[in-house]
Amino acid sequence: MPPKKKTKKTTKKKPEKSYNDLEEKYRRSILDIAILQDHIALQCESVIKVQSDRVDLRRRMRDMEQKLQHERQDHRDVNSDLSRQYKTMQTELTSKVKRLEKEVSQLKEELAMCQEDLGKEKRERVQMEREKDATIDDLQHKLDNMETDYEKVLHDTLDSLTSQLSVARQRWEDKSTTLHQNYKGLLSEFGLNALDI
Structure with a gap:
């Protein structure tokens, strides 16, 4: 169903009402103008601020460009300074490397000579030790032989001494027995008993 149409009631406006409407419109217009002026003033301030900011930003950009420069x-x-220092250090390092390589070469030669001398010394020491060991063995053998000879001489001497002592003892015993007998005889002549004395 189609909507019903409203019927307009035509009323004639009074001249007083239309004056009020006009005054109302005028006040609204003044208000709108004041609002628009405020708006324009705000816009102007914004534009001025933006222009000031733009000038400030340009100045800062110039400063930053100068700083960057x-x-x-x-x-x-x-x-440039680091490159110069690097080249100087590289030159010094190269010369130091060459000098150290030369020193290493000399030290290797000295080491080879020292090792050769050491080998010679070791061979001589081994030879000396062999000769010393041979001399010690020879002396030990002689010492053993001398010990055996001295032992034999000592035994022979002791045997001879023992037999001589035995002979001497026998003689002394015989002599002492004879002397004893003589003294006993003398004592008994004097009338003394030898066991009492």
């Missing part, structure tokens, strides 16, 4: 120059200077 200085830093690039400093970087180039530092880079």
Whole structure:
């Protein structure tokens, strides 16, 4: 179903009402103008602020570009100085390496000579030890022979001494027995008993 159409009631406006409407519209217009002026003023302030910010940003950008330029120059200077130092160090290091290689070569030669001398000394020491061991063995053998000879001489001497002592003892015993008998006889002549004395 189609909607019902509203019927407009036509009423005639009074001239007083239309004056009020006009005044109302005027006040609204003034209000709108004031709002628009405020809006324009805000926009102007924003534009001024934006322009000020733009000027400030341009100034800061120039400062940053100058700073960047200085830093690039400093970087180039530092880079140049580091390159120079690197080349100097590389030259010094190369000369030091050559000098150390020369020293190593000399030390290797000295080491070879020392090892040769050491081998010779070792061979001589081994030869001396062999000769010393041979001399010691020879002396030990002579000492053993001398010991055996001395032992034999000592035994022979002791045997001879023992037999001589035995003979001497026998003689002394015989002599002492004879002397004893003589003294006993003398004592008994005097009337003394030898066992009492």
